[in-house]
Amino acid sequence: MVECVPNFxxxxxxxTVDSLERAIGSVPGTMVLHRTSDIDHxxxxxxxxxxxxxxxxxxFRAAAAAQQLIDLRSHSGVHxxxxxxxxxxxxxxEGSTLGDCIELAHETGExxxxxxxxxxxxxxxxxxxxxxxxxxxxxxxxxxxxREMALVDESRKPDIGGPSLHPSAGAVIVGARKFLIAxxxxxxxxxxxxxxxxxxxxxxxSGGLPAVKALGLALPSRGLVQVSMNLTDFEETxxxxxxxxxxxxxxxxxxxxxxSELIGLMPRQAIERAAAGFxxxxxxxxxxxxxxxxxxxxxxxx
Amino acid sequence: MVECVPNFxxxxxxxTVDSLERAIGSVPGTMVLHRTSDIDHxxxxxxxxxxxxxxxxxxFRAAAAAQQLIDLRSHSGVHxxxxxxxxxxxxxxEGSTLGDCIELAHETGExxxxxxxxxxxxxxxxxxxxxxxxxxxxxxxxxxxxREMALVDESRKPDIGGPSLHPSAGAVIVGARKFLIAxxxxxxxxxxxxxxxxxxxxxxxSGGLPAVKALGLALPSRGLVQVSMNLTDFEETxxxxxxxxxxxxxxxxxxxxxxSELIGLMPRQAIERAAAGFxxxxxxxxxxxxxxxxxxxxxxxx
Numbered sequence: 183m184v185e186c187v188p189n190f191x192x193x194x195x196x197x198t199v200d201s202l203e204r205a206i207g208s209v210p211g212t213m214v215l216h217r218t219s220d221i222d223h224x225x226x227x228x229x230x231x232x233x234x235x236x237x238x239x240x241x242f243r244a245a246a247a248a249q250q251l252i253d254l255r256s257h258s259g260v261h262x263x264x265x266x267x268x269x270x271x272x273x274x275x276e277g278s279t280l281g282d283c284i285e286l287a288h289e290t291g292e293x294x295x296x297x298x299x300x301x302x303x304x305x306x307x308x309x310x311x312x313x314x315x316x317x318x319x320x321x322x323x324x325x326x327x328x329r330e331m332a333l334v335d336e337s338r339k340p341d342i343g344g345p346s347l348h349p350s351a352g353a354v355i356v357g358a359r360k361f362l363i364a365x366x367x368x369x370x371x372x373x374x375x376x377x378x379x380x381x382x383x384x385x386x387x388s389g390g391l392p393a394v395k396a397l398g399l400a401l402p403s404r405g406l407v408q409v410s411m412n413l414t415d416f417e418e419t420x421x422x423x424x425x426x427x428x429x430x431x432x433x434x435x436x437x438x439x440x441x442s443e444l445i446g447l448m449p450r451q452a453i454e455r456a457a458a459g460f461x462x463x464x465x466x467x468x469x470x471x472x473x474x475x476x477x478x479x480x481x482x483x484x
Numbered sequence: 485m486v487e488c489v490p491n492f493x494x495x496x497x498x499x500t501v502d503s504l505e506r507a508i509g510s511v512p513g514t515m516v517l518h519r520t521s522d523i524d525h526x527x528x529x530x531x532x533x534x535x536x537x538x539x540x541x542x543x544f545r546a547a548a549a550a551q552q553l554i555d556l557r558s559h560s561g562v563h564x565x566x567x568x569x570x571x572x573x574x575x576x577x578e579g580s581t582l583g584d585c586i587e588l589a590h591e592t593g594e595x596x597x598x599x600x601x602x603x604x605x606x607x608x609x610x611x612x613x614x615x616x617x618x619x620x621x622x623x624x625x626x627x628x629x630x631r632e633m634a635l636v637d638e639s640r641k642p643d644i645g646g647p648s649l650h651p652s653a654g655a656v657i658v659g660a661r662k663f664l665i666a667x668x669x670x671x672x673x674x675x676x677x678x679x680x681x682x683x684x685x686x687x688x689x690s691g692g693l694p695a696v697k698a699l700g701l702a703l704p705s706r707g708l709v710q711v712s713m714n715l716t717d718f719e720e721t722x723x724x725x726x727x728x729x730x731x732x733x734x735x736x737x738x739x740x741x742x743x744s745e746l747i748g749l750m751p752r753q754a755i756e757r758a759a760a761g762f763x764x765x766x767x768x769x770x771x772x773x774x775x776x777x778x779x780x781x782x783x784x785x786x
């Protein structure tokens with residue numbers, strides 16, 4: 183079983199996102215699990231899963247549908263992006279490995295270039311070059327900058343295809359990675375610097391919280407700003423730590439938390455650990471959850 | 485499937501609690517799920533479950549073992565109690581109803597009196613009189629007071645047996661109720677009034693939080709005090725609300741939270757809702773948990 187979490191550069195036109203979802207769901211054996219769209223990001227994330235072959239086919243159809251439906255030349259949004267289908271990560275679930283997902287990423291990337299003429303960058307575990315492991319490094323300059331740089335700077339050329347990006351669909355960044363939690367905290371201010379400062383304070387790359395990536399973004403439609411995060415290892419830094427740190431840093435600046443958002447899914451353990459952390463429950467495990475025992479009892483009776 | 489959560493008046497002698505646990509586990513089809521002992525309460529809670537007939541047999545053996553092993557005349561602890569086996573609630577899980585549990589409570593209570601000579605009070609859904617629905621009303625006066633009152637005050641007489649309580653084992657309070665969450669918050673002070681005041685502020689019966697029972701207790705062995713609670717409906721008042729309210733009331737008194745304790749088990753939804761509440765995640769449901777989807781996908785493949 184493999185999960186795939188494509189990020190598309192369209193978050194305002196629901197009919198377009200419906201079409202993308204239908205393209206993904208048109209493959210037998212693929213199940214769409216969740217969908218989030220954001221107006222200010224102008225971006226949607228559709229989470230789906232199934233057996234490897236079905237997921238690869240859905241991923242390809244997602245790229246083709248995005249190419250048909252999205253034109254980056256007229257796209258604007260607060261979240262950085264380089265492609266109509268911007269990011270395409272494959273994630274191992276039960277019964278598959280990161281190695282399987284690397285293979286899927288490479289096959290799907292090849293097919294996207296060969297059949298659709300959209301160049302491809304590989305990132306994270308699927309990266310061909312060490313300097314492309316981090317998504318933010320591949321995406322630097324965004325569509326508008328990268329389409330220039332790819333032509334003149336060898337280090338920014340796509341891994342497959344190019345050097346020109348596709349005129350309307352840009353490039354697709356295809357990868358394989360472990361499960362991550364995409365988690366945003368929205369703050370009650372319109373001052374973008376507050377979100378940017380907090381993002382800088384907490385991100386691992388500037389000495390903040392381990393296994394946390396963070397970006398400060400404006401949400402003009404809601405009159406808020408956002409600390410937009412990826413938690414790449416919730417056992418190292420959990421949702422409770424991230425939330426309490428952001429809330430404290432915001433309070434120091436006289437700003438309150440409006441709400442949080444979870445993009446896509448998270449593992450059960452992440453929510454159990456977060457609750458235990460907030461409650462100061464000490465160690466907490468699934469042994470304390472009655473439903474887990476019901477399963478054990480059912481198995482015993484069967 | 486039925487859960488049973490006997491509370492025993494012994495929390496210091498581990499060998500005794502081991503024997504109680506063995507007595508419960510000696511019935512085929514019964515599974516011991518959890519066990520908690522507290523030195524200051526001098527009390528243990530053993531959570532077990534299984535099919536109704538097995539659970540009833542284990543409950544009876546628990547009463548017999550407690551009568552053998554515990555003498556209330558030499559028992560002291562900060563938690564109120566009237567029996568060696570103090571409280572014996574039956575709780576419906578999957579496939580059983582509160583009605584089934586009322587029947588189990590009445591049968592088991594009869595048997596405890598007939599075979600062991602320990603008088604029985606029925607409480608909650610199993611109560612014979614409306615004024616005995618609440619456990620705290622049945623237990624008022626504790627062992628030392630109740631054994632006098634039961635002799636002279638018709639309204640305090642046991643429902644079965646008596647009017648004398650058993651000299652060493654007291655009485656057993658047998659009941660049927662819905663699942664509840666037993667949850668304690670320990671505060672960094674030795675001033676018992678702080679815990680008592682907070683308990684009074686938050687308990688439903690004095691106009692506090694709905695579906696919350698609360699007691700302020702001292703924990704001399706740890707140099708702390710405790711707000712000891714039962715949450716009878718976590719959808720009405722969840723762990724996050726209770727924790728944040730107690731923490732705030734404590735902070736107003738210059739006191740910090742040391743830790744929380746969960747006694748026994750809780751439903752998965754209670755922890756998911758608590759995390760969502762703390763994180764200001766808005767509505768959260770099992771659809772956002774990857775493991776729930778894995779199950780759905782497994783079923784689809786099978």
